[in-house]
Amino acid sequence: MNLSTADDNIKRRIMTINKRISGLQEDNLYFYNQPVSELRGGARVLINGREMGMYASYSYLGLVGHPRINAAAKEALDLYGTGTHGSRMLAGTLKLHNELEETIADFKGMEAAITYTSGYATNLTTVSTLVGRQDYVISDKFNHASIVDGCLMSGAKFLRFNHNDMEALENRLKQCPTGSTKLVIVDSVFSMDGDIINLPQTVALCRKYNAWLMVDEAHSLGMLGKTGRGIEEHFNMPGAIDIKMGTLSKTIPSIGGYIAGSKELICLLRHTSRAYVFSSALPPAQVAAAKAAFEVILQEPWRVEKLRANGGQFIRGLKDCGFNTLATETAIVPVVTGADEVAFAMTRYCQNHNHFVLPVVSPAVPVGQARLRATVTAAHEPDEINQAIETISAAGKEMGVI
Numbered sequence: 001m002n003l004s005t006a007d008d009n010i011k012r013r014i015m016t017i018n019k020r021i022s023g024l025q026e027d028n029l030y031f032y033n034q035p036v037s038e039l040r041g042g043a044r045v046l047i048n049g050r051e052m053g054m055y056a057s058y059s060y061l062g063l064v065g066h067p068r069i070n071a072a073a074k075e076a077l078d079l080y081g082t083g084t085h086g087s088r089m090l091a092g093t094l095k096l097h098n099e100l101e102e103t104i105a106d107f108k109g110m111e112a113a114i115t116y117t118s119g120y121a122t123n124l125t126t127v128s129t130l131v132g133r134q135d136y137v138i139s140d141k142f143n144h145a146s147i148v149d150g151c152l153m154s155g156a157k158f159l160r161f162n163h164n165d166m167e168a169l170e171n172r173l174k175q176c177p178t179g180s181t182k183l184v185i186v187d188s189v190f191s192m193d194g195d196i197i198n199l200p201q202t203v204a205l206c207r208k209y210n211a212w213l214m215v216d217e218a219h220s221l222g223m224l225g226k227t228g229r230g231i232e233e234h235f236n237m238p239g240a241i242d243i244k245m246g247t248l249s250k251t252i253p254s255i256g257g258y259i260a261g262s263k264e265l266i267c268l269l270r271h272t273s274r275a276y277v278f279s280s281a282l283p284p285a286q287v288a289a290a291k292a293a294f295e296v297i298l299q300e301p302w303r304v305e306k307l308r309a310n311g312g313q314f315i316r317g318l319k320d321c322g323f324n325t326l327a328t329e330t331a332i333v334p335v336v337t338g339a340d341e342v343a344f345a346m347t348r349y350c351q352n353h354n355h356f357v358l359p360v361v362s363p364a365v366p367v368g369q370a371r372l373r374a375t376v377t378a379a380h381e382p383d384e385i386n387q388a389i390e391t392i393s394a395a396g397k398e399m400g401v402i
């Protein structure tokens with residue numbers, strides 16, 4: 001298609017985003033999609049020829065590049081090759097897939113688990129398999145885009161409640177007709193804010209109103225609970241959640257997503273969820289890496305403890321400098337800058353001083369709530385974290401944020 005002759009909404013969308021991106025690039029304020037060319041130890045990376053401390057990682061326990069996980073992936077590659085024979089339901093299932101799913105079910109304290117090729121696809125397919133046009137799906141306003149998209153795709157009546165506001169959740173539950181099917185979905189740790197869902201009250205409300213509860217544990221796996229098992233362990237509420245979703249791409253240094261639940265639920269998903277039935281299986285090396293990572297988490301419990309200590313140090317340090325870090329209680333620390341431009345300028349300062357942080361701006365977060373989404377992992381050392389705090393603080397002072 002010749003873009004110059006079209007004059008329609010698609011062309012306008014293309015031009016609008018291209019203009020915004022090229023404007024940022026011209027002002028040297030574009031920081032997305034930068035390629036990492038090397039891992040340099042646990043918490044350092046080489047980007048564009050510059051070695052930087054990594055403060056934007058999702059590898060919360062510092063497992064990317066772990067030798068035992070790498071070895072498991074190489075072994076699977078030698079045994080099975082790089083791909084599978086198709087979709088899981090047909091010829092694509094390997095013994096390794098089943099072993100990974102058993103490992104996940106065990107780790108999450110559920111009867112069974114099923115895996116998909118991404119966390120995004122997991123939410124999309126699970127929500128749209130479980131609820132339909134006659135049903136109600138109730139979602140926290142700060143839930144991840146993949147949950148929102150799953151809710152929209154399901155065709156269910158989609159009700160959203162104010163972030164972590166239990167009165168608002170109860171009002172939504174009351175709004176659903178008696179006897180209707182209700183699915184409540186929440187993130188465990190919110191990916192842009194780092195705060196934790198009020199699980200005790202969410203569970204109590206779901207029981208009171210006879211609603212199913214699905215929790216996305218993308219950011220609580222490895223992060224919450226004494227042994228990193230997640231949000232139920234954090235609140236000491238075993239058996240509280242009906243449907244546990246998680247990813248294999250953050251704490252677990254692989255790719256994919258999972259649902260853990262009852263045997264019957266998993267049987268339904270295994271035979272009717274479209275991302276399982278109509279999409280090819282996870283590749284062997286990634287499956288083996290994921291399985292080994294769950295084992296490493298249990299074998300190296302110091303990682304979970306260190307992550308907690310590092311998160312605490314990072315939050316305290318930034319707050320002491322005068323930053324607004326919202327309600328975070330985890331190693332995901334928003335450093336609120338207000339305007340998008342301020343977030344971009346602070347990012348440039350930090351990256352010029354060899355600390356890799358990234359800005360999150362609208363529409364990913366509400367207008368006026370732009371921020372650096374900074375993270376620490378179990379791979380950081382306390383003196384490295386202090387240096388990062390100093391750099392972010394200097395950036396904040398330069399931009400008048402603190």
Ligand SMILES: Cc1ncc(COP(=O)(O)O)c(C=O)c1O
Pocket residue numbers: 118119120121123144146187191216218219247248249255256257
């Ligand atoms: C809360 C949440 N759920 C789901 C996903 C999607 O997971 P994946 O990256 O594995 O597709 C993400 C990833 O960004 C996330 O933050």
